[in-house]
Amino acid sequence: MxxxxxxxxxxxxxxxxxxxxxxxxxxxxxxxxxxxxxxxxxxxxxxxxxxxxxxxxxxxxxxxxxxxxxxxxxxxxxxxxxxxxxxxxxxxxxxxxxxxxxxxxxxxxxxxxxxxxxxxxxxxxxxxxxxxxxxxxxxxxxxxxxxxxxxxxxxxxxxxxxxxxxxKNIPLKPTKVNIALQFKRQLDLSEHDFSDVKGQEGVKRCMEIAAAGGHNIILIGPPGAGKTMLAKRLPSILPPMNIEEALETTKIHSVVGRIKTGGLICRRPFRSPHHTISDVALVGGGAYPQPGEISLSHNGVLFLDELPEFKRGVLEVMRQPLEDREVTISRARFTVSYPCSFMLVASMNPSPSGFFNDSSSPSRSSAAEMQRYMGKISGPLLDRIDLHIEVSPVPFDKLAEKRKGEGSAEIRNRVTRAREHQTERFKSNTKVHYNAQMSTRQIRNHCVLDAASAELLKSAMKRLNLSARAYDRILKVSRTIADLEAKENIEAEHLAEAIQYRSLDREGWLG
Structure with missing residues (x-):
């Protein structure tokens, strides 16, 4: 039969x-x-x-x-x-x-x-x-x-x-899931909040801009300055996922069997792989291909702590996925693709000792040692990071303050409003959803500068020895800052703020 x-x-x-x-x-x-x-x-x-x-x-x-x-x-x-x-x-x-x-x-x-x-x-x-x-x-x-x-x-x-x-026709009870309730439960379980962060107002502002425009960011500072603490709180200020994003994210985690409790992943993922990770584990692959860390962070944040400690070959394989927001794994008999639209957050010390800019430290590294250290990160990878921010240690009087800082909920509201402006701007393009995804043509259309702003950018690039690759990044970030203020046009103060977030392009960092 x-x-x-x-x-x-x-x-x-x-x-x-x-x-x-x-x-x-x-x-x-x-x-x-x-x-x-x-x-x-x-x-x-x-x-x-x-x-x-x-x-x-x-x-x-x-x-x-x-x-x-x-x-x-x-x-x-x-x-x-x-x-x-x-x-x-x-x-x-x-x-x-x-x-x-x-x-x-x-x-x-x-x-x-x-x-x-x-x-x-x-x-x-x-x-x-x-x-x-x-x-x-x-x-x-x-x-x-x-x-x-x-x-x-x-x-x-x-x-x-x-x-x-x-x-025997004995009925089974169907499973019903209340999606709205799942969203509420998981959003209420946030472990990290920006109200816990003492001081670091400038860094918090930079991270708000990164969240609003979907920009990749690198935090540069000595050990103990709070880089990891800040990075862990970034998902708490990102806009809540919609049902389509939640389904995409859940599908990826379902494939690798990572869904332990509940059905739908409603909170944006935060993945932080160790620096000893292999390129296959990061990007995905294997004899029977599985998603890697970059796909598991889809619609969320991938945090690479101590970026120069990662093998250079591992970092280089991220270049194409960062650009295309999709990773394709090819084998002799088949090809599979995994989505990987994520925000890259990296952190690093400014030098091997970690105290390159601290004149009081007895373990300062020389300029030559610092250059070798920075040389572990390739220029093409830095090309894909829009924001560079220096993180300084918090003084004691700030740490001892009992007053809490601004919470994640207030920051998230501003970020969400800025994202709504971008959604409206790019509604005719299904591949672009926020400013960090803009192509060169879209930058020219949506990041128009008046004569005074154009002169300011020209002067800053010459005076600060900014590289040519910084130009488009500054315009994208300026557009996001303007969106946070609900401004139709990029103004000089938006441009000035964006320029200061290009630390690694200045002479004295990478030369």
Missing amino acids: LTKVYGSAVFGVEATTVVVEVNVARGIGYHLVGLPDNAIKESNYRIAAALSNNGFKIPGKKITINMAPADLRKEGSAYDLSLAIGILTASGQINAGNLDDYVIMGELSLDGSLQPIRGALPIALKAKEEGFKGFILPESNAEEAGIVEELLVFGVKEITEVTAFFD
Whole structure:
């Protein structure tokens, strides 16, 4: 008897429906075809034990299983439940006449209980797109898949619940997710707030500008100045994610199995990899490609602490993703792409000792040592960082103040209003959403300077020995500062403020 069960394979962040065809006929044998990996080939042992421990059995006949399309590689243990239900139906142990209505996925334990799977959200989205009535999967993944509206999502604990649903019409309870409530809960759980930061008003202002325009930023200062503390608070002033951004972010984390509690990721990610990270772990890849840290920070912040300590080759692979906001991984048989639209926040000491600008420090580095240290970061990478800000240690009287500074909520309100101006400005362009993404042509259209401002920029570039690469960055940042003040045109004071955020372009830093 031939039976068809529907599963799904995930490549990149998109799913493809897989038809599991099970045929039970006379003879002896177990044949599994359709490019399964080792985890799927081993499934017959898990399935046999699970069925035996729940009153079923593997039939002593010839079992042929084809996973179509046969030229698409399938991997992972999530097909256990699909295979088991197919075997039970094809051998007549259960009567399942409506298998065509459901996608079924889950990893079986030997006692028949179900373990969580990866990629539940992309699979649920694909099931809805292709017109399936429901999705049966492990209970621990139910909230994640339940985000998808107009699809019945049934979370089950063990295989007997599935067999009873099909064979005895015992109903399963669908999982319903209140998306609005999830947004509220996660936004209320913010751990870091700018009100905790003492002093550093200039740096906080710079980070507000970075958040408003989506600009990459680098913090330069000695150890203990508060660079990491400030970076961790940046997500708290970014505009709240909309439902499309939340779904994109959740899909990526779903693929790598990083969703632990709740279904929807509503808070912007903050990723901070160690400086020993490999290029594959940062960008993504591997024998079976997985998203890297830059994709896991999609719609959020990627923080690289002590930037010069990272291997230069690791930093260089970020150049293309920073520009394209997408990373493409190519292998001999396939190519996958992962989105990676993130804000890069980097920090570094100004010199190997960390006290290049501190005349009172006994461990000052020479100018030559400082140049070698800065030379670890390539010019093309710095090209993609719009804001450079020096972070100085906070004096004792500021640290001892009991008065709290401005909180993240107030700053976020201003940032959100500035982003709304940018959304309106770029509404006709689906690829550009905020100022940092502007192309050269858009800079010319939206960053027009009057004669006085143009003369100011010319004078500053000459007097401060700013490099040519600073020109477009200054204009982008000026546009964001004007947006924060709800000004239609860039004015001289906006330009003057933007110029001071180009520390690393000045002679004496990189020469």
